[in-house]
Amino acid sequence: MQTMIGESPRTGGVLLVTLSLLLLGCRGESSGSGTSSGSGTMQGGLTSAKNQPPIFTEVTASVGIDFSHEPGRFGSYFLPEISGAGAALFDFDADGDLDLYFVNGTLRSNSVAADGEDVAEEDADASMTNRLYRQEADGQFVDVTQGSGLEDPGVFGMGVAVGDVNNDGLPDVYLTNYGPDRLLLNTGEGVFVDITQEAGIDNPRWSSAAIFFDYDQDGWLDLFVANYLDYVPGRTCIKKGRQDYCGSFPRTPDKLYRNLGKRGEGDSPVSFADASQSSGIAGKLGAGLGVVCADFSNDGRPDIYVANDGHANFLWINQPDGTFREEAILLGVAYDSLGCGQASMGVAMAELNGDRQPDLVISHLAGETNALYLSHENHYEEESVRTGISAASVPYTGWGVVLLDLDHDGDLDLAVANGRIARRADDSELRSKPARGSNPWSPYFEPNQLLINDGTGAFQRLVSRDDSFLKGEAMSRALVAGDIDNDGDVDLVVTNIAGQARLFLNEAEKAGNWLSIRAVDPRYGGRDAYGALIEIHAGGERWRRYLNPSSSYLSSHDPRVHFGLGKVKSIDHVDVVWPDGSTERFLGGPVNDFRVVSRGAGESR
Secondary structure, eight states, X not given: OOOOOSOOOOOOOOOOOOHHHHHHTTOOOOOOOSSOEESOOOOOSOOOOSSOOOSEEEOTGGGTOOOBOOOOOTTSOOGGGGTOOOEEEEOTTOSSSOEEXXXXXXXXXXXXXXXXXXXXXXXXXXXSOOEEEEEOTTSOEEEOOTTSSOSOOOSEEEEEEEEOTTSSSSOEEEEEEESOOEEEEEOSSSOEEEOTTTTTOOOOSOEEEEEEEOTTOSSSOEEEEXXXXXXXXXXXXXXXXXXXXXXXXXBEEOEEEEEEETTSSSSOSSEEEEOHHHHXXXXXXXXXXXXXXXXXXXXXXXXXXXXXXXSOOEEEEEOTTSOEEEOHHHHTOSSOTTSOOOBOOOEEEEOOSSSSSOEEEEOOOBTBOOEEEEEETTEEEEOHHHHTHHHHHTTSOEEEEEEEOSSSSSSOEEEEEEOOSSOOSOOTTTOOGGGXXXXXXXXXXXXXXXXXXXXXXXXXXXXXXXXXXXXXXXXXXXXXXXXTXXXXXXXXXXXXXXXXXXXXXXXXXXXXXXXXXXXXXGGGTTEEOTTOEEEEEETXXXXXXXXXXXXXXXXXXXXXXXXXXXXXXXXXXEEEEOTTSOEEEEEEEESSEEEEEETTSSEEX
């Protein structure tokens, strides 16, 4: 989302751009690993030729999902109303299947309205809350929000992060808001308890993305919160002669909370200390909308990448003394190839070029291009033009973004949820006739996209008139990935501002086999080992994936790590680098299987 909060400095970035991109400059919105390493690459099983068979089929209504995002009063141009709609896939009741949670945006009673006025009690609809859906054994979803504690009386909902903060084996929930954030503890009885204050969480700013990770490697999940803008309701901008949303507000510092576990005072089952100042995180002002964590510096400690709106992104490198040093410019992941700060929203991370280092895909505004940062030894280069991502993305505004192997050919493909934040004056080129109607939000609608990895690291846009994920247009935001029906492939959930959330099952014709791995640590209640790196070896090939479900935009994914394996028929072995840097090797086994690897059960390396 372009915030227009100052000109971005320039760097000597790689200027591999087309003439059209050079003309765009730093303007805002206008009218498997990707290649498997080892003995060679695998050719993708899908192509981008027109009228391809569908990959996704929508099943939203048939499985009982009826959530619709409530943004507020149209026409007030209240910026949070088009910025939220986070979602999570997680097994809150520990029954083996994924449940669904949606973040709503409705202004609650006694909160601040879009025009700065207080919302009267009678104007707040208490039924329009965040929603929790439990998946039943037959694949149906049941709304169990009432009495769950996850309704959230916050001012205006944004995103969600999921993690086991007290090491009891149950996933807990952190909610970001325009208004006070909330930390909710899973009791294991279908109820979540608000422990925000007693746990020491106090973030009054407008927050967006959040992520749990163990930055001090003590076994307790810490928390990073990306804050957005110091927003003042009621201010709008004139764009193309018409009133529209305005993002020209001051930047804010992000938050880092250190989990003290059960060592804190009081009755809280877990306590956090605000480490924002002492760690150096609060020393830079940003406008964060997306965040991922991984060891970008290859020193055994988890680092933090923050996608900032309209200026340089941050890459916080974790130091041995508990501080962080910001090195995004130095490493080449701060700007686009022109040296411009882009309107970064969502972020996806995976190894794409076979060098054992994490690569990044960042979604941006229409008129810019979604960015692909590929690692090269000790630096990154922005290579969206060479890989085909640039041409496919330049007409659209991307938000949620996911790297996933759609057809199990061993290469990671790309899914993007799109939707504008500036009204389209003449949208005849990109809008389909059914979307025109009388919906006042329709000038902000765009279609979503699937980009297929051709096996060489290049991406081609999939064109399919019958694919449910590609059909229709909306103001899409969160994009969440997980094996919802437990059939071995990755499905998608997308949220839409002022519209219905949609659930899509993956029914692509598969080019190979798969493996799903859950990595747990029994020393910490058997919780998912956030920060672990999982590497599969088979037939001279290898595939690497990172375990941390928070990424995309305001989302939390299936914590199980999915691998497409191509024609491989059995696994030689599985290596796991645990969050503290220790490594274990686990015996191989069959493909097309769900597997749990438990720390201590493998061979130390």
